[in-house]
Amino acid sequence: MTGTPALGGRTDYSGEGIVEADAPDAPLPLVQAWLDAAIARQEEQGDVPEPSAISVATVDGDGMPDVRTVLMRFLDGRGPGFLTSTASAKGRQLRENDAIAVSLTWPSMFRAVRFRGYAEALEHHLVADYFRSRPYGSRISAHASAQSDPVSGRAALEEAYRRCEERWPDTGDPEDVPLPAHWGGYRVRAERVEVWGGRRNRLHDRLVWTRVAPGGLDEPDAWRRGRIQP
Template identity: 40%
Template sequence: MDKTALTDDETVRQRDPNELFRDWMADAETNEINDPGAMSLATVDGDGLPDVRMVLLKEHDDRGFVFYTNFESRKGQEILAHRKAALCLHWKSLRRQVRVRGEVEIVTDAEADRYFASRPKGSRIGARASDQSRPLDSRATLETRVRDLEARYADGEVPRPPNWSGFRVVPSEIEFWRDGEFRLHDRFRFTRVGQGWDAVRLYP
């Protein structure tokens, strides 16, 4: 049985969307050419204007979809202000897409510390060096900061910055899209209902 298929209505409706996502993600990790965890993140600013950018999915389980960032960045400030977001993963090679919408929660300090410690040292240095999304007078300023931090932490661990952590998008909706001939795509939207999910097939 093809665990990634959306053709049989009753089979799809009986599935847990998180399980289905794991099957799709596993397929993408094997077959997608580059960055299977790349996803667009949509937020809204204080004026109600939408904002979107690419981030990387770092963890997924039944609780939600996790990514990490500087909380003082634009996306960090917008999420902290509204606590809602939308995600879209598009795997061009597989001709599939997953859309997610929901409330956003902050991961625990233990989760953030564990992930930060797993990153390459250069990435940890970069997280401390960058005032993400803020104006930068020159590339040289950033490079000087990086060199200074490399010297400071040459023989020790790089601590996680207090303004760097993770967000978990807790899905209220997960939609699966699979390309079809003549644009007759397969689409299923799962909507959270209590502790379960309601699934409906959508017109292409």
């Protein structure tokens, strides 16, 4: 039987990697530095589109995994956070099982970060403040779209959007569109954080922080750092 050929050509990763001497005792300073570098590179070279995009993995009630990409809107000692409809598939899954994993990946920089832990609902004031900061059209879409539910076609979606526009006209006031009851967000309370740095000959660097005590991503006493093989 003929095997399926590998997709694309082989690339020998030429990243800088990461060594223990340059790694902090808690993961946040390094993760933030890598995120800042990705944002700067996108602004300068344009080869890191959506540098704050995260893949979010959850598990449904039957134990089947699910993954999708959203934008990370918060990152601090409490963990990465994102906004979404809590009535969406991910919201329903997190109500049944709060286990979650998220990852940031910057292929052009040969870098990635993984968080593994449990989802916690974002505080209401953070959700409300962020919703008010969104463009008018995005606030309208949050009402028009029943995220993850079936729809008969594009026309039905656009009609729902038009009805919401009529109900809440654009006045230029951030309060002109109310916060939907189902709109919220989650923060990842990480139990494990891994950074990956691509190296030549597939001898990549993988450093891992494992939680050993309560504390934030910026608190060294909460973490034990180690290396795992590529």
